[in-house]
Amino acid sequence: MSQPKGTVIITGASQGIGRAIALRLADDGFDIALNDIATKSMELDALSNDINGKGRRTIVVPADVSVEDEVRGMIATTVRVLGGVDVMIANAGIITFGNVLDADAQSFDDTFSVNVRGTFLCYKYAARQMIEQGRGGRIIGASSVLGKKGSKDYIVYSSSKFAVRGLTQAAAMELGRHGITVNCYAPGPIQTEMLRTMREQRDQWMIEQGHDPSSIQRVQTAVGYEGTPDDIASIVSYLVSKEAHFITGQSVSADGGLFFT
Numbered sequence: 001m002s003q004p005k006g007t008v009i010i011t012g013a014s015q016g017i018g019r020a021i022a023l024r025l026a027d028d029g030f031d032i033a034l035n036d037i038a039t040k041s042m043e044l045d046a047l048s049n050d051i052n053g054k055g056r057r058t059i060v061v062p063a064d065v066s067v068e069d070e071v072r073g074m075i076a077t078t079v080r081v082l083g084g085v086d087v088m089i090a091n092a093g094i095i096t097f098g099n100v101l102d103a104d105a106q107s108f109d110d111t112f113s114v115n116v117r118g119t120f121l122c123y124k125y126a127a128r129q130m131i132e133q134g135r136g137g138r139i140i141g142a143s144s145v146l147g148k149k150g151s152k153d154y155i156v157y158s159s160s161k162f163a164v165r166g167l168t169q170a171a172a173m174e175l176g177r178h179g180i181t182v183n184c185y186a187p188g189p190i191q192t193e194m195l196r197t198m199r200e201q202r203d204q205w206m207i208e209q210g211h212d213p214s215s216i217q218r219v220q221t222a223v224g225y226e227g228t229p230d231d232i233a234s235i236v237s238y239l240v241s242k243e244a245h246f247i248t249g250q251s252v253s254a255d256g257g258l259f260f261t
Contacts, residue, residue: 222258
């Protein structure tokens with residue numbers, strides 16, 4: 001087994017974009033700590049086996065990123081077993097459908113708990129560990145195209161992803177002097193379980209309102225097709241590399257030209 005490029009923690013790694021990032025960074029030569037909630041342990045174990053098959057060390061660190069003690073424990077376990085934290089990928093997130101008139105406060109709190117507080121806690125404790133190690137690092141968060149342009153019927157999700165961009169920019173300014181860059185990716189329509197769930201929630205809401213879901217014209221990307229998780233993983237692969245040392249505080253769009261920013 002070759003020497004690793006470093007150690008990466010990836011939250012929300014059991015499926016979709018998180019899983020693709022884990023596989024890509026393992027190919028790039030990193031050892032990987034895989035995180036998701038405890039109910040995803042079977043998927044994490046299978047992914048861990050795949051990464052071991054690539055000749056990289058990996059551990060499974062179940063945790064709820066919205067719980068501070070669990071995030072601290074996730075970091076501590078990774079350091080104890082894999083020797084440190086060089087890259088944090090705060091990918092975990094949930095999606096909520098609802099407009100400003102119908103969205104309830106509980107769904108707002110639940111979404112912000114994972115998407116915003118969870119990202120903040122991952123940034124905070126990964127940064128503390130990286131500063132203690134004294135060798136810099138890379139922190140990456142998950143925003144969205146809806147974190148750059150607000151969308152009707154996704155007011156809670158959209159606002160949470162705007163918040164991730166704010167966290168990223170502020171953290172980048174604070175951590176740059178320690179050799180730590182902080183960026184986030186902003187995907188458009190990516191073929192994942194989350195996209196399928198989002199569309200199911202929207203269609204169910206339309207049916208409840210007496211509308212025909214098939215009447216919706218799907219938003220078209222400039223390239224004419226949807227992206228895949230591997231498309232996001234390739235961006236992350238570059239952002240965590242040594243070559244990306246001069247890029248920080250950015251929210252990198254990967255939306256097929258859905259919006260131009």
